[in-house]
Amino acid sequence: MEEECRNIKDNECKGGFSSLIKEWSRIVKEYTNHADIASLQNVSFRYERGSAYVLRDFHLSIREGEIFCLLGESGCGKTTCLQIFGGFLIPEKGEVLLSGEKYTMLPPEKRPVATVFQSYALFPHLNVVENVSYGLKQKGMKKKEREELAERYLSLVGLSGYEGRNISALSGGQQQRVALARSLAIEPKLLLLDEPLSNLDAGLRHHIREELKALQGKLKTSMLFVTHDQEEAMGLASRVGLMKEGRILQIGTGEELYRKPVNDYVRDFFGECNCISYQGVEYPLRPEEIGMENDTERVEALSGRLGKREEEIVLNGIIQSVQFLAIMKQYLVEWEGRTIKVKISSYAPFQNGESVRLFFHRTEAV
Secondary structure: OHHHHHHHHHHHHHHHHHHHHHHHHHHHHHHHHOOEEEEEEEEEEOOOOOOOOOEEEEEEEEEOOOEEEEEOOOOOOHHHHHHHHHOOOOOOEEEEEEOOEEOOOOOHHHOOEEEEOOOOOOOOOOEHHHHHOHHHHHOOOOHHHHHHHHHHHHHHOOOOOOOOOEHHHOOHHHHHHHHHHHHHHOOOOEEEEEOOOOOOOHHHHHHHHHHHHHHHHHHOOEEEEEEOOHHHHHHHOOEEEEEEOOEEEEEEOHHHHHHOOOOHHHHHHOOOOEEEEEOOEEEEEOHHHOEEEOOOOEEOOOOOOOOOHHHEEEEEEEEEEEEEOOOEEEEEEEEOOEEEEEEEEOOOOOOOOOEEEEEEEHHHOO
16 A cells, blocks of 8 residues: 555656546555455464464455455364454454454454354254344344344245254254354354365255355355365355465465465465476476377367467377266376376377377476
């Protein structure tokens, strides 16, 4: 923002007052669109004095209206961040800001935040509508009003008609929806989700993820979603922050982290990679960034990246194995004593033991 202001002063000298107003309007609009709804500022935390810090001088900002995914392996500190935002943990140092106000020392019930836990944390002695309206009851809302609001959010998550059912009579996916509706009903400024899909099977997890993204698009609720699943993060998030040992290594869209990783750890975390050294140049290539051909057939790289034929690098190899994976075929190809993994169209005709040529473009070099 300071640099932008310096640019405004330069424009004022060059283009007069009208250009100053135009430039200032542009910056205010851009800044407003990316306003932070929540942030951790210079936060340090450890579970016991004398133990190692889980977070140290840690910074994280969540933009208004976005789904921010904290991604990382177990023990990296992502759930600790979520619990500090929620007030379940108090940092040793630093501030927790929500809508620009300090909430660092306040308990969970005093924060404009709601949490969906991995275990859902539903009340077994209450029925569905009573679970969803529980937070509203704690806020002092009258019974009729809170039940009407609870029914509205049950409808949003596809559970109209389930109001009187016992929690034990619901499937895992339905319980997950109840937990989500309960958290949304209190209309929090920030919704925290602690690996809420991890207890579901793969097909249902994918379906719920799509529902959650669509629902967030309607409500524009700001969300912090914690997960260890790369596909989940890339499919759901507006932005992803990849954590390792209490630090965020990179923040960006899923595509940015996948295609433009800042280091080897980020690159490898987001998928397989062939590190090919050719004529003194290193080419880190995803399996889907390599094409394959023989004398009669040519199959382009699954990534769809095209380039000039004269700029291609061609490697002669022999197919060691072929796996049909429904939407693609995976090949292991031997080249100069090493194995290169290639993923191309499932209609690729190449067979095990066949001599083939792998090709990619020089623009892939680092």
